[in-house]
Amino acid sequence: MMTTDDVRTYVDQCAGRLRLNRPKALHSLNLDMVQAMTRALLDWRSDPDVRIVLIDHAEGRGFCAGGDVVAIAHDVPQGASVGQQFFFHEYRLNHLMYTYPKPGVAFMDGVTMGGGVGISCPCRYRVATERTLFAMPETTIGLFPDVGGGRYLSRLRGRSAQYLALTGARLDGADCVAMGLANFYLPSEALDQVKAQICATPEKTESILAGAAVTPPPAKIVAQLPDIDRLFASDDFETILRDLETDGGEWATRQLETLAQRSPTSCKVSLKMLVESPRHLHFVDEMRMEFAIMIRMYQAPDFAEGVRALLIDKTGNPRWTPATPSEVTDAMVDAYFQPLPADQAWTPLPPKE
Template structure:
């Protein structure tokens, strides 16, 4: 186990420039530091964050965890999927290692005994959602841009997305999962994805107060909170519940086609550009996630799904079309939803052999 960090000292040396992990006052600071990549996560970053949390778990000097980004306009744009997609085209070992360790980090955060405050200031997508949602306090601002856009690159809302989305009100989960819709800070607060709306200009002073007096976290956050703007998504909740009522993807498409509203037409246009396989996987995951009582079961399921969909043609194609060549014209395989059969989805959800299955980080040995 790594040694506890000292005041201002990084926990890990390897790739330390990508994260800043240190103790300030009585708070453990986790700061993402890849501003040019919107703090997209790499394997070394995942390991550094995990090492810091493990080191601080039983350290009495750390009373609170603060998670934010060091600079730039985004909190975290997700995982470094371009690198992952290139690896999968080879042997895929690095992709497996990344997701295995990322899900271990997600599990450590979800089960962490000390409260955490995530500052979702700016872009918070994919892996950024996986980092922030386990925290007890989730701060959004006027700059927050939240989304789980994975179906656009042939993947699904992972990193615990099944747990967080499936427990939202009505059919919002299905809407967010398949369309990858973007939410602002006020919308995150209205849906329960965030706990506090605080102007970005107040954050630095707020963090200093939290480091100095972490036992007052609730009163400090409440004192800085302001009334958010109107949450636009609220106006569409009835439509979402009606048009995304089915767990069958073809039914959702048919409902959108039959609805004359401009909003329905826009959602249909968006879905025409999404991977049919990924959309069906996402809908099935939301059904299965509700059956999992424990987060470890969620992570086990998601790793099994990811090990298969990241090797399917749609992932490499989606990354090519959206992030590499950026022509915005992915060629999905299969291209038609009706060609993605129930048998195909069943195979994706089949448990992995025990030798390849995901496992959580082992608990510390007694006395360590």
């Protein structure tokens, strides 16, 4: 077993195990964790004894609350090298998982946000439980749903992607199954036995999960889908705001109040990304585009301000720059999507020798 402080990577019978182990930080990813997971996956890729990969968390609640954005925000004034390295290697891990030749099982048992979505959505089997709390809340901190979020969200039914990306709405395990973000719903108390069975007989993974699965409770988001499709129908942020205001209903009013707290730049960039992402045939192109956006966004004022307001001072009163949607021009949004110079652009891991 190869163990670091924050992630445990080891082989358990026929399975490679990635166990996140930062309970006090809800297992948020840092650069050491990303690199340790990448090394393990590369080692197991050609190991005939490893036939499946299981991703879960050790003690404490939460599966993975995302990347360690507080550390990255602190680094920006010193030249932003930590953030650049982190996102570069995190996206390499995401791409490696997306293209990995062996099936993966992600146990989304708890908070699954941001970077946690990036390491669970590439897996063939995605297990939700009664403790699952799924969200892409990046617009609350001046970012956008990255780590492949453009691909995963844009493939959801109707206008769910626009709703989830803009508001950062939280989904429970039943919602995740209803939306296709998870494909099995298990009681958390069954997970240890299921993991042991999969490690011993990986060829039976699907039947093991199906046998342990239970019927989830009714998914709350299903009742909201007609309103989501109607009121988030536009790719123009101001039009969405206007449609919500015109509707005036209780649900629409709550969404307006939520969006008033989000970074206007982030919202407009997120909407454009959801238009652009489906045009990328290959995931490598998605990652290249997202990296270019991220490198610009995390060094812009809204990221440090959003992290301060939400996670450091916890005042909940971010002062966005620009402050209003009308001040965020199309040219400003388009600039985030320009390709980076070749020597700064993201690249996947070198092909296997």
